[in-house]
Amino acid sequence: MARARQRGASWRQLAVTLDMPAMTLHRQFNSGHGVFAIGQHRGGPAPTETNTETGDRQANAAGQPTFADAPATSPGAPPRQQDGDPPAVLDQLVGRERELADLRPLLAKNRLITLTGPGGVGKTRLALECLAKIRASYGGGVRWVNLAPLSDGSLVAPTVASAVLGGSMPNGSVEDAVADGCGSRSALIVLDNCEHVIESCAELVEPLLERCPRLSVLATSREALQITGETVFPVTPLPVPGSGRGTVARSGAAVQLFVHRARSVQPSFTLTDTMAETVATVCMRLDGIPLAIELAARQTAFLSPTRLLEDADRRLDLLVGGLRTAPHRHQSLRSAISWSYDLLDAEQQQVFRRMSVLPGGFEEPLATALCAGLGLSGHRMWTLLTALADKSLLVSDQVATGRFRMLESLRVFGRECLEAADESEEVHERLLAWMADFSERLLLWTSNPAVDLAGQLDRERHNLHYAVTTAERLGDPRTPLLGAALTSCWNRRGVPRQAERLAERLLAAHASPSVGRACLSTTLSDALCRRGHHADAVAPAEEALGIAQTREHPTLIVRALGALSRVRSCLGEHDVALEIYQRQVELLRTLEQPTLLAMILNRLAWKLLMIGRADEATGHIEEALSLLDSDNALEALSATLHTAAGVSITRQRFEEAAQYFTMALTMQSVDAEGKLYNLEGLALVAMTDGQPERGLRLLSTAKTIREKSHLVADAWWNDMVQTAAERARQDLPPARAAAALADGAELSHDEVIRYALHNAWPPGRCDHPDSVLTSRQWQVAELVAQGLTNQQIAARLHISPRTAASHLEAVKIRLNLQTRAHVVTWVAATEHTRKE
Known part of the structure; x- marks a missing residue:
């Protein structure tokens, strides 16, 4: 031999x-x-149809291995892992507590579970950890089958049989061998890495489960088996923390995994607050994929987290050096992705490469545009997209139905493949063409008014940003038009400073008086107005109007007039602003633009409210509402409802005003400034309707968000709200008014929306909105009640002793208490009240 x-x-x-x-x-x-x-x-004897059953019985009687009875090693031979034994686990599983808790009851109720997810997400490791916890519950035994080394689907059945029999081959069918192995006892087979032999696995597992009623199968694969009785358990990337420092950044499972693996190569590795934020960003850039995070963490022996973050775009070359005993596909991030890519057919690879240029996800129309020239029908494109999602190379958006996205690491690999296939220039040109057409329809209202372009703009904003960056790099003449759409989105999302910087840069680089430049000038004027720089906003608005009039472009004229009317209104030139609004209305009545006409009628009504002409405003609001469809044009409808609420307030109809403000706030509009106006409107109603503390909380949150976003309210509106706030403060004891303002300042955007709409106070802060303590002050008071010193409180909350003392002093002032002992007594009494 x-x-x-x-x-x-x-x-x-x-x-x-x-x-x-x-x-x-x-x-x-x-x-x-x-x-x-x-x-x-x-x-x-060779097994035959007549002696198979007899041979199986004789083999079992002679002690042939079953699930629970693996073959022994030869006398004197060292112990060795048998075929079918699970691999030994030598590291700690981090961040999968929820998945383990969910998976165990699923296995108890379902006979076929498939763990699916992208390469390196930790499917095998999760299966091993789960197996360690449930193995004893399978009396017929557990067998682990590693399918990764197989290059041919025909080897699946004999490999499974060999694992079941501990290294021996069956004398009959695999189904008979498995059935004899588990007998009347429950048994489990784990099929690890099915994706490259997926059809053979499906063809084997279905009859196995039919033949063996006490058998269960746990499979890991980058795509589902898609057979009867299968329950798919998606293994998603580890959660990464949002923005924040210190304890917030440390809280994510991805960060915890990074720290754990970093200490395996550098035991002295310490996560400071500053470093925690950097590590969290690294984990976010790596999509929360455990393999990528582990490879990055092992690089900390040579590179700091800051350097890792700087080199994130080179991740495929940087993240190498996996464990020597790990499979080849886990030796580097590139190998893990390449393994999945190589399993695709040529058509799937083409689509994968082209989708990799889109950082913000996509829907079928954009995908079809990028793949134009490949001869794919809409139906075929949808089939290919869902196939890539099934193979864990695309992620289906859970919020926007029919939308897909690609993890960033996969995108990096896909763009490399796109360059290698010499397709990059073509695909980017198709992207710019599609985005330019979309931008023109958005900015000049040339599409069907039933289409919610504003909502689509919000979904496409990351792709649009990429298109602007690409066009700017190429010096493409479509850059100003693309930039106008992007800055329009940023203005609505409450980041006008960012919009201002981009608009000024693009206008400086593209001096030609194009439609795109005119549109970009209007968004620059809008950004400056939102930031309170009204005088600076005049010139770009007037330039836009000049270009529009020269080109005799009606909708562009309307757009430029809109920018100019806002500027004149903010400057207090009310008569001029009203005249401009009237010109817009007259022009729009000659065009078939009902949604746009409603928007201008609303602005005209708002302007009339500003100067005390509420009766005139009412007629315009009623006409605007009649033109709007509640299913579309959400921003226009939300703004119009807000103006209608303003009319109700001037007539002392506070309940009606609250209804309008609430309706406007519940709409899925992306207009950040509009939401602030509606929050302030609900605060105004509350403060004038006997709820001063609620009003002050809402107003305080809105003020905090405005300051962070550099958004300035119209002067007349701000004066009206502040007058009501001053009355509310006078109606309350100073401590309670201060507490309400402090409470509101701590609320996040989502928390204040829930509080405004449902009066739902966030859990984990004060248990009751009427409490005079902020959440941090509550924490300090409770720790004081537990007997901790200021030094100990500081250590517990990761703050300085001086800050702890400051919080304690604030607690005593707010509660009108004199000593630490009084705080202890107050906490005890409050806890007793809570329990009751």
């Missing part, structure tokens, strides 16, 4: 000569039993 192998004979050739399976020959020859084992196989 050895000489034959040295002469170059393959295992398959030797197997034919010896009349036995090639896998068995290879395994037996390398097991230490050698020719003796091979001779035994040749000397035994």
Whole structure:
């Protein structure tokens, strides 16, 4: 045998000569039993249709291995892992507590569970951890089958049979061997890495489960088996923390995994507050994929987290050096992704490469545009997109139905493949063309008014940003038009400073008086107005109007007039602003633009409210509402409802005003400034309707958000709100008014929306909105009640002792308490009240 192998004979050739399976020959020859084992196989009767059942019974009677009875090693031989034994686990699983808790009851109720997810997400590791916790519950035993080394689907069945029988081959069918192995006892087979032999796995598992009623199967794969009775359990990337420092950044499972693995190569690794934020960003850039995070963490022996973050775009070259014992596909991030890519057919690879240019996800129309020229129908495109999602190379958006996205690491790999295929220039041109057409429809209202372009703009904003960056790099003349759409989005999302910087840069680089430049000038004027720089906003608005009039472009004229009217209104030039609004209305009545007409009528009504002409405003609001469809044009409808609420307030109809403000706030509009106006409106109603503390909380949150976003309210509106706030403060004891303002300042955007709409106070802050303590002050008071010193409180909350003392002093002032002991008594009494 050895000489034959040295002469170059393959295992398959030797197997034919010896009349036995090639896998068995290879395994037996390398097991230490050698020719003796091979001779035994040749000397035994070949299984036939008539003797299979008898042979199985004789084998079991003679002690042939079953699930629970793996073959023993030869006398004197060292212990070794048998075929079918799970791999030994030598590291700690981090961040999968929820998945483990969910998976165990699923396995108890379902006989086929498939763990799916992208390469490196930790499917195998999760299966191993789960197995360690449930193995004892399977009386018939557990067998682990690693399918990764198989290059041919025909090897799946014999590999499973060998694992079930602890290295031996069955005398009959695989189904019979498994059935005899588990008998009447429950048993579990784990099929690890099914994706490259997925059809063979499906063809084996379904009849196995039918033949063996006490058998369960746990599979790991980058795509589902798609057979009867399968329950798919998606293994998603680890959660990464949002923005924040210190304890917030440390809280994510991804960061915890990074720290744990970093300490395995550098035991002295310490996560400071500043470093925690950097590590959290690294984990976010790596999509929360455990393999990528582990590879990055091991680089901390040579590179700081800051350097890792700087080199994130080179991740495929940087993240190498996996454990020597790990499979090849886990030795580097590139290998893990390449394994999945190589399993795609040529058509799927083409679509994957082209989708990799989109950082913000996509829907079928954009995907079809990028793949134009490939001869794909809409139906075929959808089939390919869902196939890539099934193979864990795309992620289906859980919020926007029919939308997909690609993890950033996959995008990096895909763009490399795009360059290698010499397709990059073509795909980017198709992207710019599609985005330019979309931008024109958005900015000049040339599309069907039933289409919610504002909502689509918000979904496409990251792709649009990428398109602007690409166009700017190429010096493309479409850059100003693309930039106008992007800055329009940023203005609505409450980041006008960012919009201002981009608009000024693009206008400086593209001086030609184009439609795109006119549109970009209007968004620059809008950004400056939102930031309170009204005088600076005049010039770009007037330039836009000049270009529009020269080109005799009606909708562009309307757009430019809109920018100019806002500027004049903010400057207090009310008569001029009203005249401009009237010009817009007259022009729009000649065009078929009902949504746009409603928007301008609303602005005209708002302007009339500003100067005390509420009666005139009412007619315009009623006409605007009649033109708007509640299913579309959400921003226009939300703004119009807000103006209607303003009319109700001037007439002292506070309940009606609250209804309008609430309706406007519940709409899924992306207009950040509009939401602030509605929050302030609800605060105004509350403060004038006997709820001063609620009003002050809402107003305080809105003020905090305005300051962070550099958004300035109209002067007349701000004066009205502040007058009501001053009355509310006078109606309350100073401590309660201060507490309400402090409470509101701590609320996040989502928390204040829930409080405004549902009066739902966030859990984990004060249990009751009427409490006079902020959440941090509550924490300090409770720790004081537990007997902790200021130094100990500081250590517990990761703050300085001076800050702890400051919080304690604020608690005593707010509660009108004199000593630390009084705080202890107050906390005890409050806790007693809570329990009641």
